[in-house]
Amino acid sequence: MEPDLPSNLHQPRRTWIPYFVLVVTLLLTGMATYYVALTARTKDQLRFDNAVERTKDDIQNRLDTYISLLRSGSGLFAASDAVTRADFRAYVNQLQLRDRYPGIQGIGFSVRVSAAQKDALIAELRQQGVQLTIRPEYERSEYHSIIYLEPLDRRNQAAIGFDMFTEKVRRAAMERARDTGNAAASGKVTLVQEIDRHKQAGFLIYFPVYRNNSNPKTVAQRQDALLGFVYSPFRADDLLHGIVSKDKYSYVDFAVYDGTAIAPQNLLHRSHPDNTNNQPRFTKTTTIDIAGRTWSLVFTTRPEFASASEAGSVPYIFFGGVAISLVLFGLTRSQARAKTIAQNAVAQMHESQAALRTSESRFRCLVAADIIGIITADLDGKILEANNAFLRMVGYDKDDLKAGLRWDDLTPAEYQHLDQVASQEIRTSGACRLFEKEYIRKDGQRIPVLLGGAIIEGSQDTCIAFVLDLTERKQLEVALRRQAEELTEANRLKDDFLAVVSHELRTPLNAMLGWVQLLRSRQFDEAKTAKALEVIERNAKIQTQLVEDLLDTSRLMRGQLHLQMRPVDVARVIEAAINTVQPAAATKEIQIKTTTSEDVGLVWGDSDRLQQIVWNLLSNAVKFTPEGGQVEVKLNCVDRYIEIQVSDTGIGISPEFLPHVFDRFRQAERATTRSSSGLGLGLAIVRQLVELHGGTVEAQSAGFGRGATFIVKLPLWNIQNVATEDLMSRSQTRSPKRIIR
Incomplete structure (x- = not known):
């Protein structure tokens, strides 16, 4: 018990200190709690916004691809006076819709005929084996019946003969496509292909085809010259499930509405139909333009979103900080109390000694507690x-x-x-x-x-x-700053990559479209036409190679590239790669010189991928070597390795960029200033393919203007027999058992 002190000695002495400590610690607790809560919300918002933008981009890009298919389909009718059912089926089969363009119901053609031409059309199609029955059957001035629709499965068979112009929603889209000369999407409809009990919302996209390969300039001319429409029907659920699977962003739900009104009758698709009673933490509504038709996309978070949030730690930080504040308040208050007792003990010795012992005991407990x-x-x-x-x-x-x-x-x-x-x-x-x-x-x-x-x-x-x-707190601050810098750098790299992809994919397309338009609008002689076709073919190959590089990089990153391993003669691989790149070298008058040792053995590898390695190195050398230069390929046996050297007299590599030459999407020039084409993937693919073969690759250059040398080392097969089975086993474990080309 505390001794009774005279009333005149009970004077408060600096009793504000414990409350000062309490206020300061509570303030620090509040600041820390607010900062963590704000940081968690910012991260959650960024995570949600990323899912929204990626989903939106996936939908827009996929439908733009399908519109491009319809545009190319119109070119089929523009290139021929009469396209038969067999021609149309061969064209669509070549596209491999089911494998390469998931979600599309098919590609069809509806022809425009007058009432007087109807019987002739039916007779002509019957000669081709098409039993056409135009419906609805009432008389009208002109008909727009579906005559071709591939692949002709049981759903699409139900649409043959249907006159889409008789239905107002489809007619509005067809009239817009006819009058503008561009692709036009319809509003929400129920497709005639919906022959089962469970029906999905649908829509169609039309692209006009004009007679005589014409390019009418006015609305009246387009209406007069209309031959028909190349179109595609889409079942909304099938399409959007194919674009954005449920597992891709499992914590975000999105719904797609036709038009700008968010109403049940306009709903095209909902990614998670069971999410109707959810109270989302974030919601965002945005729009996209699909062939002149506005779609509204409503994004909401699912309950799974909160499980990955850092907001759950906020209550622990708050209550922990309050507890520490109260402990500090109690300690400092006890300290102040001890001081008061010690000062009052001066007046009364006995009470002073008792108060001193109490104060000393409390202070020792405070010190021994080791809290701070x-x-x-x-x-x-x-x-x-x-x-x-x-x-x-x-x-x-x-x-x-x-x-x-x-x-x-x-x-x-x-x-x-x-x-x-x-x-x-x-x-x-x-x-x-x-x-x-x-x-x-x-x-x-x-x-x-x-x-x-x-x-x-x-x-x-x-x-x-x-x-x-404060070590842990400072480390947390440094980590947060580093994370912000990493996010900034990631955004910069994303912008650079998108700029490169946009430029590289657009350049060959612009060249091809330019020549196609010239061929359609002008009459060229045979030499000029051959040149145009050569340009189109060259740019198509460039486009194909860009896409193949992206696909190879994706497969390598996901570990889904399988190698067909067998003993390979590297000299033949090099010869095949040189034959492939020789036309490009001849165009620039570049001499390709080869030097091969006689004692070179075999390697254990995939001949196609080994040829891809050499081809990438040669293509890179030719690309960066000026006209009249030289590329030299050496094949030697060094110790227990086969060594391939590809040297050029090109522009060389700066010392600063040399350590990054094999990084993905890295080029010596930034995306907005570079003068050479390419996505910056070729050398990255080379490195990963070489490593999958158990080899190494390095780059050497004395600097700009002094050329570059790439050295690939692959282990000889005759010293690898013991480890062959293990290598094959590990390779097949990393990737599916199929060849990806």
Whole structure:
């Protein structure tokens, strides 16, 4: 029990200090809680926005691809006076719709005929084996019946003969396509292919075809010259499930509505129909244009979204901070109480001794608790006492303390002025404000600390200080800054990659479309036509190679590339690669020189992928070698390896870029300023294919204008027989058992 003190001795002495500590710690707790909550929400918003934009881009890009298919289909009718059912079926089969364009119901053609031409059309189609029955059967001035629709499965068979112009939603889209000359999407309809009990919402996209390969300029001319429409019907659920699977963004639900009105009658598709009662944390509505038709996309988060959020740690941080604040408040309040008892004990010796024992006991408990670092020191800087928490923090022990440890020994020179300011505040006001500084541990390591001190009541030059280690908090701040920098860099790399892909995929398409338009609108002689076809073919091959590079990179990143391993003669591989790249080299008058040792053995590998390695290196050399230059290929046997060297007299590689030459999407020039084509994937593919064969590849260059040399080393087969089966086993474990080309 506490002794009864005279009423005149119960005077409050600096009782504000515990409340000061409490307010400061609660304020720090609130700030930390707010910061963590804000950071968690920002991350969640970014995660949600990324899922929204990627889903939106996936839908837009897929439908743009299907519109391109319809545009190319119109070219079939433009290139021929009469397209038969067999011609149309062969064309669609060549597209491999089911495998290469999932979600599309088919590609069809509806022809425009007058009432007088109807019977002739039916007779002509019957000669081709098509039993056409036009429906609806009532008389009208013109008909737009479906005569071709491939693949002709049981659903599509139900659509043959249907006059789409008799239905107002389809007619509106057909009239817009006819009058503008562009692709036009219809509103929400029920397809005539819906022959089962479970029906899906659908829509159609039309592309007009004009007679005599004409290109009418006015609306009246287009209406007069209309031959028919190449079109595709889509079942919305099948299409959108094929574009965005349920597992891709399992924590985000999206619904697609026809038009701008969010209403049940306009709903085309909902990714998770069971999500109707969910209370989403984030919601976003956006629109996309599909062939002149506006779609509204409504995105909402699912319950799974919260499970990956960091917001769940906020209550723990808050209540933990409050608990620490209360502990500190209790400790400092006990300290103040002990000081009051010690000062009042001057008047009464017995009460003073009892109060002193109580104060000392409480103080020892406080120091021994080791919750935070606690020291007592004089105002000249000598540390008188310290608890174990403080000694562990600075790396010293009790012996060092007895030897005369000073806080000047712990404080770096740049923080000495803060200690001086704190000492002055303690002298004048009895306590100092909390401030941050650094301590130098005994091992020389620096640690950040939060420090606050106050004079011990009853003393003129002895103070007590509380020291909190801020190392973990500072590390968290550094980690958050690093994460922000990484996100910024990721966004920059994404923008660069998109710029490269956009430029590289658009360039050959522009060249092909330009020549196609010239061939359709002008009459060229045979030589000019051959040149046009050569340009179209060359750019089509460029486009194909770009897509193949992207696909190979994707397969390599996902571990789905399978190698057909067998003994391979590398000399024949090099010869085949040179034959492939020879036309490009001849165009630039570049000489390709080969040197092959006679004692070269075989390697254990995939001949096609080995040829791809050599072809990529040769293509790279030809691309960056000026006209009249030279490319040299050497094949040697060095120790237990076959060594392939590809050297050129091209522009070379700068020392700064040389370490990054095999990185994906990296080129010596930025995407907006580069002068050479390509996605920056070729050398990355080379490195990964070489490593899959157990080899290495390196690049050497003396700098710009001094050429470059690429060296590929592959282990000889005759020393690899023992490990062959193990290598094949590991290769097949990493990837599906099929050949991906």
